[in-house]
Amino acid sequence: MSHWKIALMIAANLALGALPAGCSDKPAKPAPLKELLVKRVSADLSKADPGAAYWAQASGGDVSLLAQPMVSPRPEKATTSTLSVQAVHDGQRIAFRLRWKDPERSEAGRLGEFSDALALEFPLQDGPLPPVMMGAKGMPVHLFHWRAQYQRDHEKGKPTIAQLYPNVSIDMYPMEFKDAKGGTEAQAEAFSPGRAEGNPQSYSKTGVDEIVAEGFSTSSVLEGHGSLAHGDWKDGEWSLVIVRPLAIDGGSKLAVGGKGNVAFAVWQGGEGEVGSRKSLTMAWTPVIVQ
Amino acid sequence: MSKVKNWQLGREVEYPYDESRPKRQWAIIFDLNKCIACQTCTLACKTTWTSGKGQEYMFWNNVETKPWGGYPLAWDLRILEKLGRQDWGKNGEYLGKTLIEAAPPTERVLHYAPTDEDWMYPNVGEDDCAGAPVDSGGHVQKLPHDEWMFYLPRTCAHCTYPACLAACPRKAIYKREEDGIVLIDQSRCKGYGECVRACPYKKSMYNPYTRTSEKCVGCYPAVEEGIQPQCVVNCIGKIRVMGFINPPWKAREDNPIDYLVHKKKIALPYYPQLGLEPNIYYIPPIHADPEYLHQMFGPRVDDAIQAYKQLVDDPVAAGLLCLMGSSDRILHRFAVEKGVAIGYDADGAEIVRVPVTEAIYERSAFDAGRGAARHNTP
Numbered sequence: 001m002s003h004w005k006i007a008l009m010i011a012a013n014l015a016l017g018a019l020p021a022g023c024s025d026k027p028a029k030p031a032p033l034k035e036l037l038v039k040r041v042s043a044d045l046s047k048a049d050p051g052a053a054y055w056a057q058a059s060g061g062d063v064s065l066l067a068q069p070m071v072s073p074r075p076e077k078a079t080t081s082t083l084s085v086q087a088v089h090d091g092q093r094i095a096f097r098l099r100w101k102d103p104e105r106s107e108a109g110r111l112g113e114f115s116d117a118l119a120l121e122f123p124l125q126d127g128p129l130p131p132v133m134m135g136a137k138g139m140p141v142h143l144f145h146w147r148a149q150y151q152r153d154h155e156k157g158k159p160t161i162a163q164l165y166p167n168v169s170i171d172m173y174p175m176e177f178k179d180a181k182g183g184t185e186a187q188a189e190a191f192s193p194g195r196a197e198g199n200p201q202s203y204s205k206t207g208v209d210e211i212v213a214e215g216f217s218t219s220s221v222l223e224g225h226g227s228l229a230h231g232d233w234k235d236g237e238w239s240l241v242i243v244r245p246l247a248i249d250g251g252s253k254l255a256v257g258g259k260g261n262v263a264f265a266v267w268q269g270g271e272g273e274v275g276s277r278k279s280l281t282m283a284w285t286p287v288i289v290q
Numbered sequence: 291m292s293k294v295k296n297w298q299l300g301r302e303v304e305y306p307y308d309e310s311r312p313k314r315q316w317a318i319i320f321d322l323n324k325c326i327a328c329q330t331c332t333l334a335c336k337t338t339w340t341s342g343k344g345q346e347y348m349f350w351n352n353v354e355t356k357p358w359g360g361y362p363l364a365w366d367l368r369i370l371e372k373l374g375r376q377d378w379g380k381n382g383e384y385l386g387k388t389l390i391e392a393a394p395p396t397e398r399v400l401h402y403a404p405t406d407e408d409w410m411y412p413n414v415g416e417d418d419c420a421g422a423p424v425d426s427g428g429h430v431q432k433l434p435h436d437e438w439m440f441y442l443p444r445t446c447a448h449c450t451y452p453a454c455l456a457a458c459p460r461k462a463i464y465k466r467e468e469d470g471i472v473l474i475d476q477s478r479c480k481g482y483g484e485c486v487r488a489c490p491y492k493k494s495m496y497n498p499y500t501r502t503s504e505k506c507v508g509c510y511p512a513v514e515e516g517i518q519p520q521c522v523v524n525c526i527g528k529i530r531v532m533g534f535i536n537p538p539w540k541a542r543e544d545n546p547i548d549y550l551v552h553k554k555k556i557a558l559p560y561y562p563q564l565g566l567e568p569n570i571y572y573i574p575p576i577h578a579d580p581e582y583l584h585q586m587f588g589p590r591v592d593d594a595i596q597a598y599k600q601l602v603d604d605p606v607a608a609g610l611l612c613l614m615g616s617s618d619r620i621l622h623r624f625a626v627e628k629g630v631a632i633g634y635d636a637d638g639a640e641i642v643r644v645p646v647t648e649a650i651y652e653r654s655a656f657d658a659g660r661g662a663a664r665h666n667t668p
Contacts, residue, residue, distance in 0.1 A: 071459065072398045073484060111406045111483065111496040161343055164498050174341050191342030194500030197477040202500040217461040220478075272403070275482035276459045 033061030035286040036262065038087040038094060045093040048207075048230035048241040055097050060086030063264060065279035070133055071216050073277055080266040080279040083118075089289055094254055095243040096120060098264070105233040106269030108149040109164045114269035115149035116233075120242055121263040122252035123284075124212060132263045132284055134213045142252035143211040143219065144242050146229040148269065150205035158204040208242055210251070216276075225251060246289070260287040291390075294451060297538050298562040298588075300383035304391045305451045306398060312470035316448045316508050317535035317547050318522060319557045321573040321614070323598070324529040327353045327416070327441040334524035335445075339507065344499025347409045350506035351521040353443040357582055358415030362408035365492040366561065370585070372402055376563040378589045388565020389453060389490055399453045399488040409495070421579060433577055440575040443530075445521060446493040446506035447559075447568030448472045454505070457488030469534070470569065471508035479503055490564045516620050516635055528615025533622065535569060544623045546610055546633075547571075554607055556597045558587040573598055605629070609646040617642035 037059045043052060063085055067078040084099040098118055108115035122142045123130050130139035152159070162168055174191045175183030182188065189195045194202030200209070200221040208229040213219040225248045231240030247253040254260045261284035267273040293302040294309035335351035352361045360366060369389070370376070376386040392400040422436040448465075452472045455463040462478035463485060465471070474485065474494070479502040485494035486503055494505045509519030517523070518532040533547040541552035550557045550571070557571035574583050576595050583591045601607045609631030610624055619641045621633040626646065633642045657664050 072393075072396055073457070073459065074396050076396050110498055111409070111486070112403060113406075114483075161346070161499055165346075168346065170346065173343055192344070192497075192500050193342075193476040193504060194479070194497065194502040199477050199479065199500070199502060201480050201502060217459060219460070275480070275484065 033063050033085055033285055035288055036060065036085060036087055038089050038287060038289045040256070040290060041088045041090060043088075043090065045088070045090045045095050045243055048095065048228050048243050050097055050230065050232050050239040050241045052241075054088055055086060058086040058088045058097065060084065060097070063281050063285060065264065065266060066282055068133070068265075068276055068278050068280050071276050073275075075271075075273060075277050075279070078279040079268040079271045079273060083264055083266060083281075085264070085285070087287070089246060089254075089256070091256060092246060093243050094246050094289065095241055096262075098238075098240045098242070100238055100266055101236055102233070102238050102268055102270070103236050104270040106148060107152050108147070108269060109159055112272075114267070114272055114274040115147040116231075116238060116269045117145065117147040117149075117267040117274075117278075118231075118238075118240055118242075119143050119145040119211075119265045120244075121265070122254075123261055124252050126253075129261060129284055131215075132282065133280070134216050134219065136215050138214065140212055140214045142248070143209075143213060144227055144229075144244055145209040145211055146207060146231065146240060146242055147205070147209075147267075148231065148233070150209065151207045151229065151231060153205040154207040212251075222251070225249075254287065254289050256289050258289055260289070261285065262287050295537075296388075296451065296565060296567050298559050298567050299388070299565065300379075300381065303388050303451070303565045306390070306456045310465075311450065311537065312465060312467050314468065314534040315450065315470035315536070315569055316513065316532070317551075317569040317571060318445065318519070318530055318532045319547060319550055319571045319573065319614075320443055321529045321611070322440055322442065322575045323573060324527045325353065325441040325443055326527055327355065327443075328526060329353055330524050330526050331443055331521035331530075334520040335506075338509070338520045340504075342499070344497035345504070347412070348495045348497070348504065349412055350493070350495075350504075351443065351445045352412055353441050354412075355416045355418060356440050356442045356578070356586075357420050358418040358439075359442075360414065361412040362404040362492050363411060363414060365404065365408075365490075366586075368402045369400075369490040369564070370561075372400060373564070376585075378563075382589055384563055384565075384588075386563060388563070389488075390451075390456060390565055398457045398484075401453075401457075401487045401490070403483075403487045404492060420582075434580060435577045438575075438578045440578050442560075442572075443521075444491065444493070445519075445570060446472065446508065447491060447566070447570045448506075448508055449569060450567035451565065453488040453490060453564075453566055454485035454494045457484040458482075459484060466510070469508070469510070469513055471510050471513065472505070473507060473510070474503055474505055476500075476502055476504070490561065490566070491568070513620065517618050518620055522615075523618040525615060531614040531621065533620055535571075542623075544625060546613065546621050546624050549607070549610060549624070554597055554601075554604075555590065556594045556601070556607075558590060558594055560586050562588050605646055609644075612644045612646055613642065616644050 041054045043054045067075040086097045106116045124140040124142040135141035175188035210222040211219045227244040229242040263281045265278045265280040267278045291304045292308045294305045296303045340348040389400045419437045419439045462475045481501040522530045522532045535547040541548040559568045606626045609626030613631045622636045623634040
């Protein structure tokens, strides 16, 4: 393609972008998000609802994501390059609506299957901003990690082996027999190390995990503080709402009339993304709670 | 990236963490000339450790037929092919790259990711022969055989430089200082499966019920009590011995593992070129294809086979082989005196005593005292 053609296309794009929204059938493409204004709504935010009417008036914009560049293993390219962000609050809770392109819905389950996921990150303490990628020692971050897999747990229950492998045939598990009385639940659990150790990963999820981290390799799941999430996947796009309390004792705090910061990460399970294989924002986005 | 000493390759290799050898290093030696793939080890392990939900196809110990068998499917071929040429120098030093050295910039370890289906055929290729057509005959005419196969029992190698540990972004995998056993912290693992991808021997496995990865624990509760792992003590062929190996510069001749690996040099690590310093060692099968054995065990395999063939004239080595499978306790030291092999525990107390050559009793076919014929059938 010659230079003048490229120049012409750029000019045309600029012209289209400058048109008032009312002049086009398509809604105007939101400007890149510099800061996130969070308006108060008088709606019930005790449910995460990506289709709620108040989102039509909520402010927001797009943030750009890059392939996580700092630690291996890492993706070679960003599988999610743009994330549309909006947020509202009701004085007690703040809800984020997040939309991104993903050609397939992935919920994980068997080996080698990974879940679509998104995380919101907040500085856990006041003061200097922690490094945006997972914080640092003494500069913790507070994460809200939604997975399609966790949502499935919450809405349909944690899948059983028979649900994951419909043709499975099992005579018995230790302490769980078909035709005889088995042992206690605790005795049976002893044969599932993750559960016996109380690993949160081995138990049914509520949809969104709260996590605290002080640098790479340090993330730990916290007792939840009533945050919730629901995402809908349709036509190659996720529309997800994560709701969290504005202020969390011992956690990150946002306040009406105050400022905060947020960062984002997205995983495409269908591309084998999990853990450090993710797309993320490389800077904090200021949050202004009006 | 640190430079660490890998004695199996005769050079330094790259590793993400500094060299930190444990006080003792868990190790098993397998005599592949004796394994009959009865799978008693597999079942001993399975019933002890992996009978729970999500472990239906999980075999921390497995026995596969070489060259066609593999659990998961073709694990060895797939990683060897990915690694490319693996040349050795004239002095036994490795000239190629290890899996850590060959990793692309975005990865910690060169790897392939097995699929779920790859784990579902643990007995694939069992008893299948390689070499000349089976109907050509002659496979017992000479060594090595024209038609050949052998059984390869495998556990986690509790590597000195584990790929699983290197690959875990959560640092949920650790190597115990007291015995070198490599464990996945079941309270921290999040089931990312990086260790399942990274371990070239494919001995980290994913449990879809607990949503964590799990692996051979070296029977550490037994080892802590001075007892060998389940797969070892249940081996009916007495082909295995578990003990503690020292690096060659600290080798002790009266340590059973050091003796067979360092002194006699008849037991070799498998696929050492992958660079992890694995700690399961094999006495190679004397009848199998030499080129295949070279690929699997490196350039010292011919000498190992020669040394093995000469053991019959070596009362000390023969005595040690008699001690294999003679006690469930861990042998820290052994001695052979006057035709008797003796094993000792960590405190120097005697555990077991066996004759190197069993006594032979000849009796007449007719027992005159009882007025009955003696015969060998019940």
